[in-house]
């Protein structure tokens with residue numbers, strides 16, 4: 361059996377998205393900036409895609425900028441808010457310690473330029489409270505940037521509450537909603553979100569395309585100089601096929617959120633139940649406020665990387681955390697942020713499900729994963745020290 365359980369890293373494209381893209385490669389291949397009919401047909405498609413996405417998010421079409429993905433949208437949102445704030449002498453930015461690197465590395469760059477970045481502590485359950493944000497906001501705060509849901513441990517943050525506080529205090533609020541968009545319902549106006557990033561390949565759309573939503577009136581800093589595409593805020597010929605695929609995938613995901621979420625979270629809960637029986641393990645992230653497809657455990661006494669390799673041999677495709685940290689030897693910054701010690705953080709496993717996973721696949725994982733964990737523990741010198749009492753167990 362083969363089980364793809366790495367949907368937080370990327371998803372398989374839906375046939376709806378692929379079908380929506382094909383005409384824009386085969387026949388309607390014009391450049392939307394061209395004045396002739398072939399170009400204008402593409403321009404019309406672009407217009408409609410923008411309107412559709414805006415409808416799904418609850419904003420205006422002119423508040424949507426197409427980017428190369430979630431990373432670019434995060435970069436542009438944060439840099440724009442920082443430049444806007446600095447013009448008014450505001451250089452304090454609030455975020456959290458467990459953001460995606462697209463956010464953290466952008467903040468680090470701004471820090472070197474003289475911005476003061478305050479990273480809020482994340483609770484052990486993988487969330488923060490709106491009160492923490494409220495207490496951290498100062499006169500000179502120009503931006504609060506907090507992710508909607510964490511890509512490793514799946515916790516969902518209280519974004520509408522944080523949005524309300526930022527609005528009341530007059531501080532710009534950006535959220536990296538790459539893991540949330542298409543999976544939980546978002547309305548930027550109702551939830552008081554000023555800026556939001558999303559990425560198509562996390563909801564069965566194509567890779568290399570995303571959206572930056574920025575409320576009307578927020579001046580965007582240009583990262584890619586060139587032509588006047590995207591109202592002059594992002595140069596380069598629009599990737600029409602990808603935009604059409606994203607728009608189709610987003611509409612499809614958003615209209616099926618309830619049904620999918622019910623189905624996926626039932627599979628998730630069954631998988632969590634099954635893996636919780638492994639001794640000396642712990643579920644990371646909040647058990648209630650959690651993405652429908654996220655399962656994330658730490659197992660004491662093993663290395664996440666070896667676990668992934670053995671699971672791969674059994675046809676189970678998983679991750680030890682984010683796609684960016686796996687492959688490096690440093691433990692995940694997310695697990696360290698929620699207070700997991702290094703020894704525990706190294707033994708992590710993320711299984712991320714989609715609506716295309718089945719109950720049989722979940723049963724297969726519940727059967728195989730404990731076997732592989734036991735096999736690795738039996739070979740591990742660390743495990744020997746733990747069971748002989750030379751070292752103390754950290755996890756019960």
Ligand SMILES: *Cc1c(COP(=O)(O)O)cnc(C)c1O
Nearest residue numbers: 429430431460462511538539559
């Ligand atoms: C995947 C991801 C990104 C990056 O998106 P890309 O489109 O791959 O650049 C950013 N933030 C989060 C939370 C993600 O999961």
